[in-house]
Amino acid sequence: MDTAAPPAETAPPHKDWAIVGLIGMGHYLSHFYMLTLPPLFLVWREEFDVSFGTLGLSIALMSTVTALGQTPVGFMVDKYGARPFLVGGTLLMALSIAGMAFAPSYWVILALAVLSGIGNSVIHPADYAILAGSVDKSRMGRAFSLHTFTGNLGFATAPPVIAMLLLVMDWRGALLVVGLLGVPVVAAILWKSRILTDQPKARDTGPAISGRDLLLTRPILLFFAFFLLSAMAGSGFTAFIITVMGELWDTPLAIASMILTGYMTGATGGTLIGGWFVDRSTRHMPFVIGLTLGAMVLILSLSTVPMPGWLPVGVALVAGLMMGSSRTPRDVMLRNAAPPGQVGKVFGFVSSGLPLGSAVMPVPMGLLLDAGYPHLLLPVVVVLLGLSLFCAGLGNGAARARAAAPRAVAAE
Structure with a gap:
């Protein structure tokens, strides 16, 4: 078993933490949006006259599309680079949630849940590809841990945030507010995109495996x-x-x-x-x-x-x-x-x-x-x-x- 000491820090830490902060904001939103909908089920049940089983379909669709989309997105990230997919996926995810504020029926919400799931499917393959290429190896463990921490924080904060917003506005306003939160996050990623480096490419030195x-x-x-x-x-x-x-x-x-x-x-x-x-x-x-x-x-x-x-x-x-x-x-x-x-x-x-x-x-x-x-x-x-x-x-x-x-x- 390898027991060698981990590599010494070589790159400036402030750059790594800026990278982790940018990636973490997107990861926070991806988990936050996954639990944005359940607090609205009681309101939607009354407004759209649908069953709890039908309401649960929104989460099932979002989760399933996210799971099924991650692998093909991973192939595209490796081929074309992670940054465009990270920006596009985060924007699609956020605007889909914001778009639910204008949904005339529950079936439109389900369609937007699918779109949000497509955007969400980008997050894990793009995030890890950028972290692998951008963060100094000596800080990789802390970078990965903060990435996981921000996702868990998104899960934890979504229900109370939606509950508090419902005290001062209707459900449409609440979804519009949290959905538009993704826009400044995308703007920040674009503004600082020069510090985001894609993973190193493979060296063609022998037989290849697909x-x-x-x-x-x-x-x-x-x-x-x-x-x-x-x-x-x-x-x-x-x-x-x-x-x-x-x-x-x-x-x-x-x-x-x-x-x-x-x-x-x-x-x-x-x-x-x-x-x-x-x-x-x-x-x-x-x-x-x-x-x-x-x-x-x-x-x-x-x-x-x-x-x-x-x-x-x-x-x-x-x-x-x-x-x-x-x-x-x-x-x-x-x-x-x-x-x-x-x-x-x-x-x-x-x-x-x-x-x-x-x-x-x-x-x-x-x-x-x-x-x-x-x-x-x-x-x-x-x-x-x-x-x-x-x-x-x-x-x-x-x-x-x-x-x-x-x-x-x-x-x-």
């Missing part, structure tokens, strides 16, 4: 499984932990809700710890293994050990902190597994496992609850985390083996 074949190689498929399974575990925990604690231990709703809040707070803050560690050590896989195993034990204890008072909140907070801290090493390991010039398609493909995993898990978990087995939900989460860890270890090992016997990989 981009499609690259995504079907063992390390990339294993990393996809890692992302997919970890997202399934996270989705299962966050969707039903409140219900599970009530069913198993009669935990009061206020405390059960704080268990979820504690976990999400820890997961968000933990990303920054992970970034700090990555820039100071190359032992990424042992770090991920230790943290994930610790989180698995704590999550399992919530369903097997009776805990007094607010203790479960502290347990969930620490579990979230461990899981959040493992995310940046995960992203950096994937970045290291991506051949030069192929970061866009690799991140586009592999990170599509995150929304797919989040979409897959709630229904079977709900069926397990309906069947009267609440005690099995958190063990299922732990098993999924264990499987994700197994895939991560195999994927990282396969990527390191391939790097030890390198061959040129040309962009398709």
